[in-house]
Amino acid sequence: MPSVHRGNFPNRQTQCSARRQKIVQQRKSLPIASVEKRLVEEVRKNDVLIIVGETGSGKTTQIPQFLFDAGFCRDGRVIGVTQPRRVAAVTVAKRVAEECGVELGRKVGYSVRFDDTTSGSTRIKYMTDGLLLREALLDPYLSKYSVIIVDEAHERTVHTDVLMGLLKNVQLARSSSVSDGQCLRFGKKNVKKVMTLEKENEQSERFHKRPLYEKYTPLKIIIMSASLDARAFSEYFGGAKAVHIQGRQFPVDIFYTRIAETDYLDASLITIFQIHLEEGPGDILVFLTGQEEIESVERLIKEKLPQLPQENQKLLIVPIFAALPSEQQMRVFAPAPSGFRKVILATNIAETSVTIPGIKYVIDPGFVKARSYDPGKGMESLIIVPTSKSQALQRSGRAGREGPGKCFRLYPEKEFEKLEDSTMPEIKRCNLSNVILQLKALGVDDILGFDFIEKPSREAIIKSLEQLFLLGALTDECQLSDPVGHQMARLPLDPIYSKALILASQFNCLEEMLITVALLSVESIFYSPRDKLEEARTATKCFSSPEGDHITLINVYRASNDFLEKRSTEMSMAKTEKAYRKWCKENFINSRSLRHARDIHRQIKGHVEQMGLNLSSCGDDMLQFRRCLAASFFLNAAVKQPEGTYRALASGQVVQIHPSSVLFRQKPECVIFNELVQTNNKYVRNLTRVDYLWLTELAPQYYAMQN
Ligand SMILES: Nc1ncnc2c1ncn2[C@@H]1O[C@H](COP(=O)(O)OP(=O)(O)OP(=O)(O)O)[C@@H](O)[C@H]1O
Numbered sequence: 269m270p271s272v273h274r275g276n277f278p279n280r281q282t283q284c285s286a287r288r289q290k291i292v293q294q295r296k297s298l299p300i301a302s303v304e305k306r307l308v309e310e311v312r313k314n315d316v317l318i319i320v321g322e323t324g325s326g327k328t329t330q331i332p333q334f335l336f337d338a339g340f341c342r343d344g345r346v347i348g349v350t351q352p353r354r355v356a357a358v359t360v361a362k363r364v365a366e367e368c369g370v371e372l373g374r375k376v377g378y379s380v381r382f383d384d385t386t387s388g389s390t391r392i393k394y395m396t397d398g399l400l401l402r403e404a405l406l407d408p409y410l411s412k413y414s415v416i417i418v419d420e421a422h423e424r425t426v427h428t429d430v431l432m433g434l435l436k437n438v439q440l441a442r443s444s445s446v447s448d449g450q451c452l453r454f455g456k457k458n459v460k461k462v463m464t465l466e467k468e469n470e471q472s473e474r475f476h477k478r479p480l481y482e483k484y485t486p487l488k489i490i491i492m493s494a495s496l497d498a499r500a501f502s503e504y505f506g507g508a509k510a511v512h513i514q515g516r517q518f519p520v521d522i523f524y525t526r527i528a529e530t531d532y533l534d535a536s537l538i539t540i541f542q543i544h545l546e547e548g549p550g551d552i553l554v555f556l557t558g559q560e561e562i563e564s565v566e567r568l569i570k571e572k573l574p575q576l577p578q579e580n581q582k583l584l585i586v587p588i589f590a591a592l593p594s595e596q597q598m599r600v601f602a603p604a605p606s607g608f609r610k611v612i613l614a615t616n617i618a619e620t621s622v623t624i625p626g627i628k629y630v631i632d633p634g635f636v637k638a639r640s641y642d643p644g645k646g647m648e649s650l651i652i653v654p655t656s657k658s659q660a661l662q663r664s665g666r667a668g669r670e671g672p673g674k675c676f677r678l679y680p681e682k683e684f685e686k687l688e689d690s691t692m693p694e695i696k697r698c699n700l701s702n703v704i705l706q707l708k709a710l711g712v713d714d715i716l717g718f719d720f721i722e723k724p725s726r727e728a729i730i731k732s733l734e735q736l737f738l739l740g741a742l743t744d745e746c747q748l749s750d751p752v753g754h755q756m757a758r759l760p761l762d763p764i765y766s767k768a769l770i771l772a773s774q775f776n777c778l779e780e781m782l783i784t785v786a787l788l789s790v791e792s793i794f795y796s797p798r799d800k801l802e803e804a805r806t807a808t809k810c811f812s813s814p815e816g817d818h819i820t821l822i823n824v825y826r827a828s829n830d831f832l833e834k835r836s837t838e839m840s841m842a843k844t845e846k847a848y849r850k851w852c853k854e855n856f857i858n859s860r861s862l863r864h865a866r867d868i869h870r871q872i873k874g875h876v877e878q879m880g881l882n883l884s885s886c887g888d889d890m891l892q893f894r895r896c897l898a899a900s901f902f903l904n905a906a907v908k909q910p911e912g913t914y915r916a917l918a919s920g921q922v923v924q925i926h927p928s929s930v931l932f933r934q935k936p937e938c939v940i941f942n943e944l945v946q947t948n949n950k951y952v953r954n955l956t957r958v959d960y961l962w963l964t965e966l967a968p969q970y971y972a973m974q975n
Pocket residue numbers: 294298321322323324325326327328329330359363493494517620621622623625665668669670
């Protein structure tokens with residue numbers, strides 16, 4: 269047999285082992301590697317440990333592996349690591365699986381909403397903090413975990429804060445002997461659970477030697493971050509020990525502007541090109557505040573690029589923001605083609621935990637889009653605010669992970685000194701209904717008395733309780749209602765969407781509502797490039813419903829399903845996929861968003877089927893569906909004013925219909941909407957025309973109160 273001449277190319281095996289060796293070397297050189305023994309000892313000695321270490325020192329990827337090696341996963345127990353963002357949970361899990369030389373989903377896996385790669389053999393599990401909260405609903409003792417690491421705690425997301433209160437309780441309950449009558453101190457339901465457990469113990473003793481409650485070994489809690497106010501956390505956990513890991517792998521030089529910039533987008537653009545033309549090789553990461561800014565900077569770079577000499581045009585622009593489907597988000601982690609420099613335009617999604625290979629330069633204009641909530645008006649909005657010092661630190665930390673890096677802060681140094689040390693906890697600036705629903709489901713009766721690390725305002729709690737009451741999730745006694753409140757808590761959705769699904773099963777339009785909720789859970793499925801706005805509008809006209817955006821969305825979903833079904837009987841999978849992408853492009857539809865929505869649809873459908881809801885369709889009777897929308901979203905209703913603007917009934921605010929709505933020109937008398945966005949004006953998005961009288965008929969609990 270003729271032998272194949274391989275030339276000087278290394279074969280795959282050699283490449284793999286070279287990569288493994290590189291990883292082993294990299295791990296050894298991390299600052300954290302030298303303190304492995306000490307850290308493990310500290311975890312053994314302390315039930316709560318606070319670990320503060322510089323960005324890139326190896327906390328997220330290494331500590332779980334140290335604990336695994338030290339035997340914390342014996343008897344099938346799991347080390348859980350929570351992250352505030354799904355992209356971090358996913359990419360870190362992939363990296364750690366690679367470091368361990370295992371397939372993702374075996375020893376190391378991740379679990380985020382609508383995407384779970386873990387299996388029975390997973391021992392190191394990365395997940396979002398919200399996901400762990402949901403797990404606690406099913407297993408209040410979080411019994412499979414020996415250690416829970418709350419990573420990036422400085423971000424103080426609402427889930428992190430609630431999680432900390434929860435973990436404190438779980439730890440207390442698990443360290444007390446269950447047979448002594450101790451129980452989770454949440455409320456009556458858990459007492460019942462403990463009693464059942466004791467019964468199980470009696471039975472298990474009959475059959476096994478080992479009583480069942482022995483499985484509740486103490487839980488270790490680790491709170492971790494690079495920029496953490498260790499003292500506040502330590503106090504919260506009763507004087508818990510804090511350890512500091514010194515040193516970082518590579519230095520990052522920080523540069524400031526001499527004077528304040530008036531236009532940070534323009535300043536970002538100039539800095540990108542300055543780095544590209546004057547600095548050595550290395551990719552650039554730019555922090556912007558949202559999709560719109562990212563797309564506008566992307567467009568500006570593309571416009572400017574052809575003006576450069578040919579040899580300088582090799583710039584690859586890759587955006588990343590939360591609303592981008594995850595496969596597209598993952599593009600930022602792929603290396604740029606040879607000779608190209610990658611410019612990543614990111615929101616704060618890339619601010620913590622993630623390592624993007626190749627990044628040497630970070631551009632930080634110093635702004636972030638943050639949630640803000642006005643409990644008086646019941647209005648949540650996103651506003652652009654300066655970052656905190658700790659966010660600036662995290663951003664610069666994204667450089668210098670594989671070698672020395674540079675960070676360009678687009679503001680003067682004296683401005684940095686004026687920044688807040690840390691970001692205001694999200695719990696103090698968001699609508700709390702989701703959190704309260706979950707706490708109620710966990711048996712926390714007294715929300716105002718819950719041991720929050722920082723209490724939300726009384727007004728915000730009361731407003732959210734009121735909203736849950738109006739949605740029928742709470743009884744007059746402020747208990748979770750049966751079955752509606754319990755059903756709502758089981759669904760991984762905003763309470764208002766959960767309620768819509770429950771109502772839809774009564775209105776015989778659950779199929780339609782499932783599609784709607786899935787599509788509202790992703791960023792717009794319509795793709796309208798600025799330079800082709802009219803073309804896009806004409807192409808999507810065939811889906812438009814005069815009744816509004818919800819039915820329009822259903823029309824697109826169904827048309828795409830019909831297309832796929834028909835093609836898949838005629839063509840191979842690959843050809844169907846290609847034809848599908850072409851169909852989406854021709855119709856100005858974001859194929860990835862639509863696919864993501866389909867995936868979410870499948871998962872929510874699983875939940876509602878499990879709950880035994882009636883999965884029927886209203887067929888062509890869209891009146892029924894619109895009435896159901898009115899019954900579900902009565903809190904978001906608006907009526908037309910004489911001058912053509914709208915008044916939101918719940919808050920009294922004056923709003924306008926967003927230009928992307930199919931009702932933009934029609935201006936019906938009364939609408940329900942799903943989103944209120946505030947730019948220069950206040951806009952409502954995703955609307956359906958309803959009859960005002962339906963509101964009083966279908967939501968008398970609210971509209972009777974209003975009159
Ligand atoms: N996906 C990856 N590809 C290449 N190197 C990686 C990857 N993930 C981590 N690393 C390497 O491991 C180092 C430690 O990463 P790790 O996320 O554990 O640090 P950290 O201390 O948790 O940082 P941070 O506080 O920023 O989250 C990085 O600086 C980088 O050198």
